[in-house]
Amino acid sequence: xxxxxxxxxxxxxxxxxxxxxxxxxxxxxxxxxxxxxxxxxxxxxxxxxxxxxxxxxxxxxxxxxxxxxxxxxxxxxxxxxxxxxxxxxxxxxxxxxxxxxxxxxxxxxxxxxx
Numbered sequence: 637x638x639x640x641x642x643x644x645x646x647x648x649x650x651x652x653x654x655x656x657x658x659x660x661x662x663x664x665x666x667x668x669x670x671x672x673x674x675x676x677x678x679x680x681x682x683x684x685x686x687x688x689x690x691x692x693x694x695x696x697x698x699x700x701x702x703x704x705x706x707x708x709x710x711x712x713x714x715x716x717x718x719x720x721x722x723x724x725x726x727x728x729x730x731x732x733x734x735x736x737x738x739x740x741x742x743x744x745x746x747x748x749x750x
Contacts, residue, residue, distance in 0.1 A: 702740075702741055705745030706745055707724060708723065709723075709727070723740060728740065733746065
């Protein structure tokens with residue numbers, strides 16, 4: 637069931653439960669109670685849609701990990717032993733002092749780096 641289908645169901649359910657849809661006289665107390673329940677359910681569905689728009693939990697975790705600074709690594713790429721700085725995640729070559737890797741977007745931590 638989609639969020640929109642759930643909203644439609646909740647709307648029909650609430651109106652049926654208080655007798656509004658069948659033309660009966662409406663009990664104000666029941667009407668207010670079901671209206672409050674309906675509003676709470678609608679709010680929960682709206683929040684779910686907002687969370688889904690942000691991304692899945694795994695996507696959020698990956699994004700959070702990229703925001704945590706990681707120390708650059710040295711890697712040898714030439715036979716003469718020349719070492720260049722690289723990203724600790726994707727091993728792309730990076731220049732000293734950049735804040736983020738151009739290859740994968742990982743935040744870099746330059747503290748205590750020689």
